[in-house]
Amino acid sequence: MAVTPQPPVPGDPPHIPAQRPAAVPLAAPPGAVPSQVVGADGGAGIFAPRPEPIRGGEPKVSYFVRLKLRILRNAMRGKASRIVLFILGIFFGLWAALVGFGAFAGSSVAGDDLRPTLAAFAGAALVLAWVLVPLLFFGVDETLDPARFALLPVPRRTLVLGMLAAAFVGIPPVVTLLAALGSTIGAISKGGIAAGVVAVLGAAVGLAVCVAASRAVTSAFARMLRSRKVRDLAALLIALAGISCNPVFQLVFALVENGESKQATTIAGVLSWTPLAAPFVAYVDAIDGNWHLVAARLAIGVAGVAALLWWWLQTIESAMLGTASTGAAKKAKAVDGKPVRAFLPAILRSLPAGRFTGLVGRELRYWFRDPRRRASLISLLAASVVIPFAFTFGFGTGSSAEEQEAARQSAGFSDGALVFSLLIAGAFVGLVLVNQFGNDGTAYALHMLTNVPGQVELAARAVGVGLLTFPLLAAGTIGVSVLSDHTGQLPAALGVGLCAFGISVGTAGITSVLAPYPMPDSTNPFAMNTGQGSAKSMLSFVSMFVTWILASPLMIAYVFLPDRLQWILLPSGLVWGFALAWLGTRLAGHLLERRAPEVLAAVTPKHG
Amino acid sequence: MTYGRTVTDSGPGPALALRGLTKRFESKVAVAGVDLDVPTGSFFGLLGPNGAGKTTSLSMAVGLLRPDAGRAYVLGHDVWSDPVEAKRRLGALTDSARMFDRLTGSELLAYTGLLRGLPQDVIDARAAELLDVLGLADAGRTLVVDYSAGMKKKIGLACALLHAPRLLVLDEPFEAVDPVSGALIRDILIRYVRNGGTVIFSSHVMEVVERLCTHIAILADGQIKVVGTTDEVKGGRELEDVFVDVVGGRVATGAELSWL
Numbered sequence: 001m002a003v004t005p006q007p008p009v010p011g012d013p014p015h016i017p018a019q020r021p022a023a024v025p026l027a028a029p030p031g032a033v034p035s036q037v038v039g040a041d042g043g044a045g046i047f048a049p050r051p052e053p054i055r056g057g058e059p060k061v062s063y064f065v066r067l068k069l070r071i072l073r074n075a076m077r078g079k080a081s082r083i084v085l086f087i088l089g090i091f092f093g094l095w096a097a098l099v100g101f102g103a104f105a106g107s108s109v110a111g112d113d114l115r116p117t118l119a120a121f122a123g124a125a126l127v128l129a130w131v132l133v134p135l136l137f138f139g140v141d142e143t144l145d146p147a148r149f150a151l152l153p154v155p156r157r158t159l160v161l162g163m164l165a166a167a168f169v170g171i172p173p174v175v176t177l178l179a180a181l182g183s184t185i186g187a188i189s190k191g192g193i194a195a196g197v198v199a200v201l202g203a204a205v206g207l208a209v210c211v212a213a214s215r216a217v218t219s220a221f222a223r224m225l226r227s228r229k230v231r232d233l234a235a236l237l238i239a240l241a242g243i244s245c246n247p248v249f250q251l252v253f254a255l256v257e258n259g260e261s262k263q264a265t266t267i268a269g270v271l272s273w274t275p276l277a278a279p280f281v282a283y284v285d286a287i288d289g290n291w292h293l294v295a296a297r298l299a300i301g302v303a304g305v306a307a308l309l310w311w312w313l314q315t316i317e318s319a320m321l322g323t324a325s326t327g328a329a330k331k332a333k334a335v336d337g338k339p340v341r342a343f344l345p346a347i348l349r350s351l352p353a354g355r356f357t358g359l360v361g362r363e364l365r366y367w368f369r370d371p372r373r374r375a376s377l378i379s380l381l382a383a384s385v386v387i388p389f390a391f392t393f394g395f396g397t398g399s400s401a402e403e404q405e406a407a408r409q410s411a412g413f414s415d416g417a418l419v420f421s422l423l424i425a426g427a428f429v430g431l432v433l434v435n436q437f438g439n440d441g442t443a444y445a446l447h448m449l450t451n452v453p454g455q456v457e458l459a460a461r462a463v464g465v466g467l468l469t470f471p472l473l474a475a476g477t478i479g480v481s482v483l484s485d486h487t488g489q490l491p492a493a494l495g496v497g498l499c500a501f502g503i504s505v506g507t508a509g510i511t512s513v514l515a516p517y518p519m520p521d522s523t524n525p526f527a528m529n530t531g532q533g534s535a536k537s538m539l540s541f542v543s544m545f546v547t548w549i550l551a552s553p554l555m556i557a558y559v560f561l562p563d564r565l566q567w568i569l570l571p572s573g574l575v576w577g578f579a580l581a582w583l584g585t586r587l588a589g590h591l592l593e594r595r596a597p598e599v600l601a602a603v604t605p606k607h608g
Numbered sequence: 609m610t611y612g613r614t615v616t617d618s619g620p621g622p623a624l625a626l627r628g629l630t631k632r633f634e635s636k637v638a639v640a641g642v643d644l645d646v647p648t649g650s651f652f653g654l655l656g657p658n659g660a661g662k663t664t665s666l667s668m669a670v671g672l673l674r675p676d677a678g679r680a681y682v683l684g685h686d687v688w689s690d691p692v693e694a695k696r697r698l699g700a701l702t703d704s705a706r707m708f709d710r711l712t713g714s715e716l717l718a719y720t721g722l723l724r725g726l727p728q729d730v731i732d733a734r735a736a737e738l739l740d741v742l743g744l745a746d747a748g749r750t751l752v753v754d755y756s757a758g759m760k761k762k763i764g765l766a767c768a769l770l771h772a773p774r775l776l777v778l779d780e781p782f783e784a785v786d787p788v789s790g791a792l793i794r795d796i797l798i799r800y801v802r803n804g805g806t807v808i809f810s811s812h813v814m815e816v817v818e819r820l821c822t823h824i825a826i827l828a829d830g831q832i833k834v835v836g837t838t839d840e841v842k843g844g845r846e847l848e849d850v851f852v853d854v855v856g857g858r859v860a861t862g863a864e865l866s867w868l
Contacts, residue, residue, distance in 0.1 A: 358722030
């Protein structure tokens, strides 16, 4: 446990006011509360201490749920805009639930030979999405930060169960449950009410797997990301995981199109015995009447949840202990006589030292030092490498014999896949800037006190992320185009990618000034506040869509230009992207000039 | 352009003048019309209980929080309409705002200096001296986020002093600071005032205010209740008694909390 009450040390009485008879029990039992002092006379005077501190009831799991609900409600109180965004979120969630419901229902009414495979893939995809999406895109809802409970006498079992229960409160879990319930359609129509009940149970256990896995993995990653050595490894792991998803997708597409695939059936068979898919295929066994198999699958799911919770508990404890110990280890010699030179990163030292180089230098240092930004760096890497890889190799390059037809059908798309993927990857990069002021929090006050003009501020931030991402994106594009033998598309792909990147920087700059929101002061770089954040983080979608629309002329040109003229896309993409990045940054700078105090107020965490 | 004391100030007058500053948060009025003159060369203490509006007032005075009404002048320059001139003469230490704490102390000073537009050699010399005097040179490559509370206050003060401002606005400079760091901060501030600088700081520690300040203002419920030189405000009594009187606090009589 993070904090255990210290038993009083004999001969070293705890702090007690002088009026009290200081009769300290010589050998207090471990865990005794220091102030538990028995009056010498047991008297009834006004200062006579009670023999026992009042014992409150045991904390209940339901408290955590009620706390979460209360926080959500308070965040909404009196804020019309937040209510509107929350309702929008509900509609968005309902739409996603409908799509998911359709997918699960579709897999459940498929033919008997296909159903187990599709159900397994659908379930596994859902769990993987719960694990990967928070790592790559949004972060995890940490309205209830475990560190807040460090000083409260909450048994760790109650704590972890309570946190889990609270994690079920929110839009995504409800959406997931609704989607997974789609399988009841097929279960009831094929296997009757009993199979339907199993489907509902399976969906519930499956949801628990999703939530527990998402919590455990983000919490573990958060701990890993605190050490810089592990960061690169973590980035690589996620990138590899993303890339390795592709063969699976490929198989699923082939399966849907061609009916059956031996590989897919085998993989699904294996998945069905892991917590990833087991709860989601239980109803299939119920339709077949294999009731002992049903029990086994549900048990696997429950065991998976238990194992994940155990893992989560380990990382929660380290989160509760905090990071106070990490700083002491760094002991180095005193600063040399040149603070400015030491502050500026090497690539900026040849430039004249001034306000702009200072700002860019601080941005670059922060991308590597701030845990939250490090997590964003992973997203950047994923965007720059995984997305082009996924699109180029995911479609149309099917190697196995069964997929020839699929390969042939998507061949037309494959031509443009690389270019198209760069449109998405480039636009994705800007997302890391959407809440750039929220990430820095109240530290932005320094820039206001020193009169940093809004335009300089925004331009420095754009240059900072550009210095990091531009080489990454270019290298990723060149690498993928060479590896996939699409070098002919390289100019167009680079043009579109860098153009989309430039536009996304511009749109994200504007979004970041118009709709900043505070980030929780948590040790977890994936932490998000549902109350305030998730509604506004929807705006990152808007920013991405706008980027796509603004970059679309280039895509249209790509489709209609003859091959030998496609090189034009590289210079024109660079010019168009740069122009819009400049324009967006100028505009955002103007806005910031007028809105700086409002931005600072918006990113200040609200207490009480 | 000059980098320090020789910046010309527009005539005599208060170093900081607040006129009718008002701020309302949703339904609660945090600051209800604060008027204050901080004379040039004074060591000014702003006293007030928790939630009185000290931080809100000072944030509006230094241009971090937009007032609903009212004006703030630093040596005659309006903080909100002429921020460049006002903020050049102003150094501020905020209690609520974080610093860019993923930098080391030396890096933070260099960064602040670059933002202030100081020449590189001036920054290098001043930063090294400040780190030395404040006892932060030993911290080396430790990030500010890993500093103790006292060290954070000291590096914040160093950042505020780097451009040699004429006016220092400090929000709770002695909050959570150990006695040794507190004494050092006090000595530096005393020397700064002796050399012609002006300090206004907020606090709710009576002893510090009583010992340091030439002028005192007591803020409660978003309004200045009492203001004057230290002797005028005290009127021969203990400052704490005056404070409790003005703020209207209660004293525990003994009948309550009998279960303690």
